[in-house]
Amino acid sequence: MAAAHGVMGDAPVRSTRHFLHSETLRGYFLVSPALAALIFTLAAPLTLLVLYSLWTQNDLTLDTNPSLAQYERVFGTDAYRVLFLRSLGISSLVTLLTVAMAYPMAYFVAFKVKRAKFLWLIALTVPFWTSYLLRVFAWKIILGYNGVINSGLISLGLISDPFEFLLYNPTAVVVTLAHAFAAFAILPIYVSLEKIDRSLLEAAADLGDGPVSRFFRITLPLSVPGVIGAAVLIFVPTTGDYVTPALVGGTDGLMIANMVQVQFARVNNWPLGAALSIASMGAVAFVACMTIVMARFAVRRIR
Amino acid sequence: MTAARGLLRHGLTVYAVCYLSFLYVPLFLLPLFSFNDSIFIAFPLSGFTTKWYVQMFQDDAMHRALWNTVKVGVMASLVSTILGLFAARALTRYAMPGRSVVLGFATLPLFIPDIVLGISLLILMTSVGIPLSLVSVALGHVMLCLPFAIAVLLSRFEGFDRSYEEASLDLGENGWMTFWRVTFPLVLPGIVSSLLLTFIVSFDDFLIAFFLSGTEPTLPVYIWAQLRFPFQLPGVLALGAAILLGSCTVVVIAEWIRSWGVKGETHSHIAGI
Structure with missing residues (x-):
């Protein structure tokens, strides 16, 4: 639903009734399960992948100070x-x-x-x-x-x-x-x-x-x-x-x-x-x- | 001029036949050699046998892998089709700003190499603390299947006439009954087709399962392990031939169902309710 708020940012949402009847919100409500699944299984993993690429592996320990050493x-x-x-x-x-x-x-x-x-x-x-x-x-x-x-x-x-x-x-x-x-x-x-x-x-x-x-x-x-x-x-x-x-x-x-x-x-x-x-x-x-x-x-x- | 055009047409037909052979001959080799009575996969053929199939049916590890694959496939196809159903409905029914962003996001997995999807999911599972199991494979497969589910269902929703729903609402049905009695039957072929195709996508996936399956291999991971041993190859051929036949059948059925009601048969669907 985070995406819905982002898009609806400046739309006046006065009551729950209005909220439910807005076409856009209904659409995003229906899309939200798929979006949530994609955020968990696609966006989050790719973000973690980027994070990992900035870390360093020292034998058995993982150094989480960001650096570009891996890319070098x-x-x-x-x-x-x-x-x-x-x-x-x-x-x-x-x-x-x-x-x-x-x-x-x-x-x-x-x-x-x-x-x-x-x-x-x-x-x-x-x-x-x-x-x-x-x-x-x-x-x-x-x-x-x-x-x-x-x-x-x-x-x-x-x-x-x-x-x-x-x-x-x-x-x-x-x-x-x-x-x-x-x-x-x-x-x-x-x-x-x-x-x-x-x-x-x-x-x-x-x-x-x-x-x-x-x-x-x-x-x-x-x-x-x-x-x-x-x-x-x-x-x-x-x-x-x-x-x-x-x-x-x-x-x-x-x-x-x-x-x-x-x-x-x-x-x-x-x-x-x-x-x-x-x-x-x-x-x-x-x-x-x-x-x-x-x-x-x-x-x-x-x- | 006519002669040149005739030659072009003829040449293209010959080319098309060659192209189809290029696509299919490699696939036909698996069933061909799966009946060959030799441990070596080579010409000349040395006689007909079904022993590789007998061997396959007696292989317990293979049965477990098959069962794992089916469990994952059922979970992934059900979840991705339900998510895809809501998403496709929303994307066709409601005026949504950012529609193309949502669609692009959902089709992104098609543009990312499987290895990247596999390792990043592996990182996620270890970071969040989800143990590697069939559940983690199924989670990965939901993402892998979602673009296909959405594409199939989207084309189904786009193809149907909103006036049926409006008529139902005008005639006094409420929103829920309209969905159940009008919308659902119209989209049903898309749902069945999506279930079958996403099952196939999950069933065939090797790389994501390779990284996420832990100690419970799915069938492709099991096959991968067998490929290292030359004496196992005829068994892999028999299994491969069975899988090819199975997935071809399922895909043809899925495509056939998907095309239902597209050409003027919508009326009979409605009349059949």
Whole structure:
């Protein structure tokens, strides 16, 4: 209810009757259980995370004098910098790949499928609802040294020795993540394509644009919001992904989340782990905002 | 021109089929190898067996993990759907300043990596003194499920015609009876769909349960532990195939229910009361 008071700050609340009949207050009254749950399970934990990142772990005792020592360590250590750059690099690649692969698919459903659109959308989103852990595990089976690809090619007689470069490297992480986040790209792009006023396309055709220039001058610029939405929805969570690098990344494919987990489990240095995760969210937010600004600017130039 | 367009259309269809295969082939490998009579997950297939499933049904630790997951899933889906129901009602029915702030707050978990949600919840539980157990997992899952519950219910509330409620009030029903006899049946498909989808979200979550489950593993945490042992992998395949089949079925049912009454069937729902 704290939020309700904040919003209603200067509204004259004269009686209980008035209080109950105010639309806004009724709304906030109904929202308050969800808000309370979110404050307890989201806002409070994140605040504590920030606090921890300002503290220091001295062996078994926790020094609660605020300092930026953890952040100095995070930004001053080469090993962490490598992990940051790799995480951002991998998730940028995943974002580009996933969006580029999803665009034609979304275009197909939005413009070419006349009947049974619903079925196509269900077919494209059902894998997203299945266990993430199992989907990543499936890729471990596919790419492994004795895995599906290697054993398949050997039993077909195409190769005699298994490929070693398939599993336990950054490429395996990129492929697995691109598969896991496909639905995140398809839905936003599909929605933005579906919203395009078809008469604009007809007008362009009437005025002499061919299919290709029509696509680049109308369809693509108008679908940029969907593309940006998809990119953010993929880039943000993949940078902090833990399961995929842990299962298919090997040593060279480890990402920042794996280091965070190590700090919270094995090393037991929670302040450092907290600083690492906050720094990574900051980096992600920075890159995402820059990309959005640049994309908006580019679209304005095209128009 | 027509030829070019035909080629484009054809090419897109081929692409769509390839894309669907890319999505589904990895998933089909789990059931395929779960019936393979070999400890190695590799071609050529060495014969049909159901022994991995028999082994799975006899695994007590797996049963406990499954039961833990179901308990957490039921708690998380019930609580998040009830909270989401109130929230979606408020967000569609009342003029609320700060509506977008509330919505943004509720969808925030989608934009934060699971690992950050997991560790910050771990910090909260230890700071407040809540022991790590299925209860702490369920608390975390309520937050994880809430964006999905709100999204599903919001689209349901937005889709329905306020005049039904007004008609009921005009005809003399009070607010409570109107909600019970008009609003609730209209939103019911959304509620069922939200319950099913949030259950799936909770059921599939690994990372938050990984940090919060303490000594009572949920099924994904149990699977994670099994992945370290190569001889356990066929058993994981059988379990994985069963989970995939189960969650696909639940999701298709949920989406089907969600689409109920969206296309002109609202009248029959009202008439059915």
